[in-house]
Amino acid sequence: MRVHFHGAAGEVTGSMHLVEAAGKRVLLDCGMIQGGSANEARNFDPFPFDPASIDALVVSHAHIDHIGRIPRLVWQGFRGPVFIQRAGADLMPIMLLDAASLAENDADRENRRRRAGEPEAMPLFTRDDVHDVLALLQPIAYDARTQILPGVEIAFRDAGHILGSSIVELWADDRKLVFSGDLGPRGTPILRDPVQVREADLVLMESTYGDRNHRDRIDTIHEFGELLEQAWNGRGKVLIPAFAVGRSQELLYWFARYWDEWKLSRWRIFLDSPMAAKVVSVYDRHQRLFDAEAQKVWKDHPTPFNLPNLHITASTEESIAINRIENGAIVIAGSGMANGGRILHHFRHNIDRRDTHVVFVGYQAEGTLGRRLVDGAKWVRIHGHDHRVGARIHTIGGLSAHTDQRGLIEWYEGFEGKPPLVLVHGEDRAREALAGELGERDGIDVRLARPGMVVEV
Structure with a gap:
């Protein structure tokens, strides 16, 4: 099993990680990059892989920084199934159609101001593109271990971040990958606490608030x-x-x-x-x-x-x-x-x-x-x-909808045997602080994801 890190690797938004296993290619999330015009312009960049080569997409939850580039992925050739928890599947069309409407309106506004000779502004995706995505959705209930491709199985566990947010367990090649998605704090109103997963050969964990603890x-x-x-x-x-x-x-x-x-x-x-x-x-x-x-x-x-x-x-x-x-x-x-x-x-x-x-x-x-x-x-x-x-x-x-440093450490420490850990979905200051705290615990292999980095397990 090999994991390629392409998004939310040194920043909080744009979640996207590619898993190669059992002869298949599974993409974890395909999120929009946010944070100012320069960053948002990167959403138009070509994908660092051929979208048509992806066999399946697994989505942790329906926030736009985890789903916002899926329409472009489909537009550029992806035709595989899109797996997401059932409540997340109900939220996804709302989120994507709203983002499409905003993108279309922004493009129209820019084009009305366009001077002669300037290129026409194009939306990142349109409402028609969203409907192409929705045709690929395959909702899965929490706690239902499911074969999504030959030799590849997944299960969604409640992450307590938003309705339908999921921790992703992925089994392939006699190995198990656990992707935290975004973890909510314990005791968050409305939502249940994040599920504690016990076994993994590799853990990808968010680190949004890796450098601080929330107030009581x-x-x-x-x-x-x-x-x-x-x-x-x-x-x-x-x-x-x-x-x-x-x-x-x-x-x-x-x-x-x-x-x-x-x-x-x-x-x-x-x-x-x-x-x-x-x-x-x-x-x-x-x-x-x-x-x-x-x-x-x-x-x-x-x-x-x-x-x-x-x-x-x-x-x-x-x-x-x-x-x-x-x-x-x-x-x-x-x-x-x-x-x-x-x-x-x-x-x-x-x-x-x-x-x-x-x-x-x-x-x-x-x-x-x-x-x-x-x-x-x-x-x-x-x-x-x-x-x-x-x-x-x-x-x-x-x-905050994200757990803090204390919560991240406690969740990781719930794993047996201290599996290798890669920190994603966090700015460097937060990730470095969290890695330092975890590094004080003997025997923990902690790495910070970088764009293009590959980890094999």
Whole structure:
């Protein structure tokens, strides 16, 4: 068995790893590269392999940095099956169709500004390309060991990151590879804890937060409540960049759980996302995957997705109308890294106001607007115009969908026999810190994935 590392190898986004075994070629994830225009332009680069030579694609979960280049893979010749957990299969069309719509709109906007002689802008993929992908989907339930190709078997285990997120176990050539996908923290609301896998000959593990530990969740919730009280007393507005899958649902969960303590009935709450209603519907259909506490919360009133003052805004007109509200509004809008989507329009109208509170609840990749704001930028460029940052910027790290350094170490230490470990899906600072911590434990072979690196087991 040989593993070739082609994406999320020294960065957080663009997950893509190629496994050669049993005479077959299996691709693990095919994600979009995110983080500024220069990085995103790399999504148009040719694949470092012939897409037609790939026999099967196995997807860990439906976040766009794990699925966003699949339409191009198919467009360039891939015709094999695409395996993903069942709830992930329900989320994938929502995510890809939204990304296609954004790409088409961006290309149209650029072409309207195009000068004579300049090349025509093309979207990364179109909605028609997405439909070609969906025809290849083969959903698999958790914990069902399945032969996907002659001599190759896989099983999905719950990774606790988003609905349908999976740890991938792959058996071939009398060897077993375990790919963590993205691991959620233990105790995450709604989702079950990540499954502990015991046996492996090689482990590929994410390392997004390999250099830090999250705040205790109780402290985080207390901080969030204080922030909302401060914003209300200052007659302000709260803007929360959040991905439509994962953080948005968790935020609504906490709003329902602390409805009385946070006095949320006085606020107007907006989930401003064209995808939101569809994603909420998928969550409702897969309640059997929720943890026991979430099952209990769903039986109480108000339920997270049915708060009495929650407005799910689908149309552009509804979204625009939110910016007429001067105060008393909580707006959750995509994208989570503020590198696109409706949150930019809310920033454009509110980022200069001192009574605006911007709350980041997830990882901000290098090169994104979110990262610049978190790092203290005084001026930012939005839709071609410069804006002074007057808003108060908050980072609530305890709500991350990724486990922290402690959680990563504990998950790896659950394996028997200290199998070789390759760290993926992390910036070098985080991976080096995690490798250093693990290196202090005798006998652990830890490597940092690099583009083009090959590991044989």
